[in-house]
Amino acid sequence: MGWRTVFVATGLCLLPLCGASANEQLLKLETDANQWVMPTHDYSAQRFSTLNQINRENVQHLHPVWTFSTGVLRGHEGEPLVVGDIMYLHTPFPNIVYALDLNHDGRVLWKYEPRQDPSVIPVMCCDTVNRGVAYGDGKIFLSQADATLVALDAKTGEVAWQVKNGDPAKGETMTSAPAVVKDKVLVGISGGEFGVQGRMTAYNMKDGSLAWRAYSVGPDEQILFDPQKTMSLGKPVGANSSLNTWQGDQWKIGGGAVWGWVSYDPKLNLVYYGSGNPSTWNPSQRPGDNKWSMTIFARDIDTGVAKWVFQMTPHDEWDYDGVNEMILADMPVKGQMTKALVHFDRNGFAYTLNRETGALLVAEKYDPKVNWATHIDMKTGRPQVVPQYSTQHNGEDNNTQGVCPAALGSKDEQPAAYSPKTGLFYVPTNHVCMDYEPFKVSYTAGQPYVGATLSMFPPKGDQNLGNFIAWDASSGKIVWSDPEPFSVWSGALVTAGDVAFYGTLEGYLKAVDVKTGKELYRFKTPSGIIGNVMTYTHRGKQYIAVLSGVGGWAGIGLAAGLTKGTDGLGAVGAYKALSNYTQLGGSLTVFAVD
Amino acid sequence: MILGLRGRCVGLALLSLAVGVSAAAADQGQNQKPYIVKDGKVDKNTYNGWRRYTESCMRCHGPDGSGSSYAPDLTQSLKTMSEDTFKSTVMGGRVNVGQANENVMPSFAEVEDVTMYLDDIYAYLKARSDGVIGRGRPQKLTAMNEGPHG
Numbered sequence: 020m021g022w023r024t025v026f027v028a029t030g031l032c033l034l035p036l037c038g039a040s041a042n043e044q045l046l047k048l049e050t051d052a053n054q055w056v057m058p059t060h061d062y063s064a065q066r067f068s069t070l071n072q073i074n075r076e077n078v079q080h081l082h083p084v085w086t087f088s089t090g091v092l093r094g095h096e097g098e099p100l101v102v103g104d105i106m107y108l109h110t111p112f113p114n115i116v117y118a119l120d121l122n123h124d125g126r127v128l129w130k131y132e133p134r135q136d137p138s139v140i141p142v143m144c145c146d147t148v149n150r151g152v153a154y155g156d157g158k159i160f161l162s163q164a165d166a167t168l169v170a171l172d173a174k175t176g177e178v179a180w181q182v183k184n185g186d187p188a189k190g191e192t193m194t195s196a197p198a199v200v201k202d203k204v205l206v207g208i209s210g211g212e213f214g215v216q217g218r219m220t221a222y223n224m225k226d227g228s229l230a231w232r233a234y235s236v237g238p239d240e241q242i243l244f245d246p247q248k249t250m251s252l253g254k255p256v257g258a259n260s261s262l263n264t265w266q267g268d269q270w271k272i273g274g275g276a277v278w279g280w281v282s283y284d285p286k287l288n289l290v291y292y293g294s295g296n297p298s299t300w301n302p303s304q305r306p307g308d309n310k311w312s313m314t315i316f317a318r319d320i321d322t323g324v325a326k327w328v329f330q331m332t333p334h335d336e337w338d339y340d341g342v343n344e345m346i347l348a349d350m351p352v353k354g355q356m357t358k359a360l361v362h363f364d365r366n367g368f369a370y371t372l373n374r375e376t377g378a379l380l381v382a383e384k385y386d387p388k389v390n391w392a393t394h395i396d397m398k399t400g401r402p403q404v405v406p407q408y409s410t411q412h413n414g415e416d417n418n419t420q421g422v423c424p425a426a427l428g429s430k431d432e433q434p435a436a437y438s439p440k441t442g443l444f445y446v447p448t449n450h451v452c453m454d455y456e457p458f459k460v461s462y463t464a465g466q467p468y469v470g471a472t473l474s475m476f477p478p479k480g481d482q483n484l485g486n487f488i489a490w491d492a493s494s495g496k497i498v499w500s501d502p503e504p505f506s507v508w509s510g511a512l513v514t515a516g517d518v519a520f521y522g523t524l525e526g527y528l529k530a531v532d533v534k535t536g537k538e539l540y541r542f543k544t545p546s547g548i549i550g551n552v553m554t555y556t557h558r559g560k561q562y563i564a565v566l567s568g569v570g571g572w573a574g575i576g577l578a579a580g581l582t583k584g585t586d587g588l589g590a591v592g593a594y595k596a597l598s599n600y601t602q603l604g605g606s607l608t609v610f611a612v613d
Numbered sequence: 614m615i616l617g618l619r620g621r622c623v624g625l626a627l628l629s630l631a632v633g634v635s636a637a638a639a640d641q642g643q644n645q646k647p648y649i650v651k652d653g654k655v656d657k658n659t660y661n662g663w664r665r666y667t668e669s670c671m672r673c674h675g676p677d678g679s680g681s682s683y684a685p686d687l688t689q690s691l692k693t694m695s696e697d698t699f700k701s702t703v704m705g706g707r708v709n710v711g712q713a714n715e716n717v718m719p720s721f722a723e724v725e726d727v728t729m730y731l732d733d734i735y736a737y738l739k740a741r742s743d744g745v746i747g748r749g750r751p752q753k754l755t756a757m758n759e760g761p762h763g
Contacts, residue, residue: 092714092715113715137715137717141706146681147715418750456750470668471667471668472663472667472671474749570682603682
């Protein structure tokens with residue numbers, strides 16, 4: 020299934036650095052603050068830049084210096100790359116890639132537009148988003164919506180090779196950015212709402228041949244687990260650790276889609292990523308813990324075999340996908356220097372783990388309104404679920420009311436940033452609750468397989484649907500919190516200039532003081548921002564750039580806004596139409612201080 | 614064209630026959646609504662329509678039929694679209710791909726959870742379009758006060 024054909028074309032080695040292995044090259048490039056060479060900025064996914072020309076003192080003089088319209092209307096997630104003098108910019112479906120010449124205010128050097136069957140559009144869960152391209156070995160890698168991974172010559176845009184990574188007829192699509200690690204390109208698969216069997220696949224960067232494929236759910240040989248060596252909270256997982264937690268063949272349509280970000284620790288030789296919701300959203304149709312959906316995987320990059328796993332939400336009842344980014348930081352945790360992995364899960368808990376062993380160190384709520392579980396049991400890692408908010412406990416055809424967070428999670432894919440200077444994490448969050456009614460559904464290949472209704476609204480007593488927070492991952496506490504009228508659906512950037520940047524759904528690019536959260540600058544871009552803020556230098560000058568273009572899951576509320584779905588929760592923020600603030604349209608805005 | 618659906622909408626089927634015959638008959642037919650709403654509460658079919666809508670349609674057409682950034686507001690569409698056109702669009706899908714649009718609605722003809730409850734989904738959306746129910750989860754009438762229902 021999936022991997023079928025490899026088209027090999029000639030790929031001329033034109034970039035100066037492409038003689039070195041991609042591993043050495045990218046390990047060097049990721050530390051060069053002048054460029055932005057991978058979707059996560061660096062392998063640790065910290066999104067921290069050492070650039071400080073734009074700083075707390077002068078950021079109020081920031082202003083747009085050039086803009087670029089992408090020509091596409093749908094939701095624009097992700098961020099462009101900058102390699103040398105070229106910016107590589109992607110769009111949602113039809114997944115255009117532009118190479119823009121930074122020497123000439125973004126003149127188009129080449130444009131690649133794949134021909135894709137538009138029948139893939141409706142099998143994309145929530146808008147036709149794409150989270151960006153990756154770079155390695157003189158090539159640009161694009162995950163197309165139709166589940167094709169394509170390698171383009173970075174200099175010319177010509178196709179070097181392409182490979183089919185999934186079947187859209189079964190609801191398998193691609194939205195996440197590829198990751199280049201060593202000599203491999205890693206791509207996940209989307210389709211958790213279509214009953215796919217989620218997986219991460221590694222292709223050899225040279226020719227697109229298959230290196231390994233690791234499913235999230237299924238038999239040990241499919242999930243690449245070693246029953247004795249793959250660990251969960253310090254113990255071997257044992258044989259059939261996934262199959263034992265599913266009834267019958269449900270795992271075959273069991274979800275665990277892989278559509279988030281990938282991080283990598285070169286010293287440990289491990290890649291980290293998370294898996295999404297088990298299918299369906301109706302928990303009664305899939306008894307058991309549904310392993311390894313909702314799980315952090317640490318896998319050996321060479322073999323794909325899992326070293327350790329940690330499941331955040333066993334037997335999900337709320338759609339709390341575990342795909343959010345894994346930020347790697349060497350930092351003190353409860354007084355001890357730790358090789359930490361910090362993960363802000365959709366379920367509203369921020370987890371700090373030892374990334375070498377998978378040991379759980381901290382798990383605390385990063386939004387005080389989170390109510391579905393009282394706490395995480397630190398021995399078992401299991402959330403202590405409150406029966407009132409358990410859609411399984413309340414059962415099929417019953418409406419479970421006032422669950423916080425909503426299915427959007429306290430945070431979705433929009434990545435947080437970490438400043439080693441302050442030791443704090445800067446986190447864009449959603450502040451939304453829901454009613455959730457599961458009901459029985461039947462599976463049809465390539466059709467939505469959801470089985471729940473939901474209504475979303477702000478938490479009781481609050482008007483704001485989002486917050487931008489600073490988080491201490493050692494103590495598990497919020498340091499400061501800036502309320503936002505809408506969910507903050509834009510990835511953060513933090514710099515050595517002591518400024519954190521993020522975008523808002525109304526379209527503002529904002530800069531805030533890393534210490535206090537005080538707003539230092541705002542500019543309203545042409546459309547709502549669900550892209551991630553990035554920075555680079557060109558000819559010695561620092562720039563800040565961000566994609567605008569409202570849409571995605573956030574766009575679902577654009578037309579009419581969220582509504583209070585039930586009585587008894589107060590009539591707060593009953594109608595909040597985002598369309599009063601912004602409209603569709605993809606564009607890039609580049610800022611500088613003169 | 615009614616495509617193998619449960620025959621609940623007898624009134625509407627008669628209506629479509631009657632339109633060309635006499636205005637009086639049509640006026641009478643217009644009183645036949647596909648939903649029952651009393652004091653803001655809905656019959657069980659209309660309620661089920663909301664559930665099934667949310668299951669299969671909400672991801673594109675937005676909460677409560679109100680549209681999204683990439684699919685139309687059905688409460689507006691149904692002000693002019695006939696029941697037959699609505700149903701044939703659900704069954705056959707629709708493609709609108711051009712310079713500025715990349716909108717594709719799939720065919721739901723093979724989706725049991727839609728085809729079996731298409732009347733209910735229509736009833737719900739029509740009630741929304743007619744403005745007799747608002748946003749959010751509709752309140753159910755109890756069996757006692759629901760009254761006779763085809």
